[in-house]
Amino acid sequence: MNRWIRTILFAVFAIGFLISAPLVVLYTAGYRYQIGSNRIMKAGVLSVTSTPRAATITLNGQRESKRTPAVIDNLFPGDVKIQVSKTDYSSWEKTLPIKSNESTFIPNAVLFLNGTPTQTVDQTPLTVSVSSDTSRFAYLTNTKGTAELFVRDSTFLQDRSIFKGPGHTTSTYNLSWSPDDQYLLLSENATKKTYTVINVREGTVISLPSKDAADVHFDIGSNHHVLYRINKEWRIFGIDSDISYPKKLIVDDLQRRNGRLVTVQSGTDQSVVSYMDDVGVATIITYLPFGTYHFVQASPSKMALMEVNTHHLVLLDPDQSEPLRLNEEVRFFEWSPKGDRLLFSNGFDAKIFDVNSGQMQTITRFSEPLTAIGWYPIGDEILFSQGTSLTAIELDERDVRNKIVLVNDFAIQSFWVSKDGSKLSFFGKKTDGSMGIYERKLQK
Secondary structure, three states: OOHHHHHHHHHHHHHHHHHHHHHHHHHHOOEEEEOOOOEEEEOEEEEEEEEOOOOEEEEOOEEEEEEOOEEEEEEOOEEEEEEEEOOOEOOEEEEEEEOOOOEEEEEEEEOOEOOOOEEEEOOOOOEEEEOOOOOEEEEEEEEOOEEEEEEEEOOOOOOEEEEEEEOOOOOEEEEEEOOOOOEEEEEEEOOOEEEEEEEOOOOEEEOOOOOOOEEEEEOOOOOOEEEEEEOOEEEEEEOOOOOOOOOOEOOOEEEEEOOEEEEEEEOOOEEEEEEEOOOOOEEEEEEEEOOOEEEEOOOOOOEEEEEOOOOEEEEEOOOOOOOEEEEEEOOEEEEOOOOOEEEEEOOOEEEEEEOOOOOEEEEEEOOOOEEEEEEEOOOOEEEEEEOOEEEEEEOOOOOOOOEEEEEEOEEEEEEEEOOOOOEEEEEEEEOOOOEEEEEEEOOO
């Protein structure tokens, strides 16, 4: 090879290197040439996770080779139609913008297993109540004049009968669990209200100190204390231990909180919430508009009361100089699994209040009244029932909120989801008239 040819080849390789080296550097840095815009621009990144895992990802109709969880880079900026799907599950779709040199996240696209409900309790319950961790539920039946209380535990297939008593067709019943789910309170409203406290594990009845007790309920701030009223006096009964607080109090309601007694009492034109020491001296926390208030479940750092006539939920932070955080009309409410957000509804909307930021968000509004509302414990989804259906809706408000009907043809009174999100259970009536407890699988 003569010198002239060598010179030409060297020049070609040198020019090629000078051209290709910057292109390689740009490509490695994420820059791409977009034919439509005739420009070089830096690509964007899409990160997708889902429940369940190993779901297919489709971008603008093109299936990706990666499955969730996945990071897809080298995407040209612009709106991308994203679909996450898996066989036997509902699909998730959303159009999101991919931005140059930025990452777009889909933190958890929830796909629900296709299926229909099956009846899990053959008998027709009069009332149903679910433990706080949703691992157990209790239901009451009335057969041939005998009221029988059963408990179903997620770890056992056979229901346990823990109480039997006379049943009356004219009575209405209510069930509630103690805060630690060790006891059940059964109330019967007939010509006279009667209350029965039952040890769930042993199936034994705990006798209250007086047969004339009224307005009996568990102290939501302690595990084994029962509050009961005789005439106008509230008294506290320790199921397995005595207590050192005043045992006779003339207030609207009371609870223990961090070892201290808290009371609410209505006056002539307002109500007052106070701490009370063991000799009956009160320290005022705040004043509320006049009403009849009862304490209800709250997050650990907060205090909540419900006004029974106007159905207003009041949320207080007793450690702040201005303790009132929320005062809204509420028909249904439920705390998030972490206890940092409150989901509530006046019957025609769904709202979320963030305890830490104080921000409130309206998720959606309805023309038909709701019958129940709750959280889905995986991802960021809520569930609501209305009419003859139960629907899941996501909280991610980018583009449109994904929504899917999980149950049809049932008038649902209450529902609950297992802690792992795999199973939906509900108490309701099928459109053909059969009342019962049903179950629907949501995840494998």
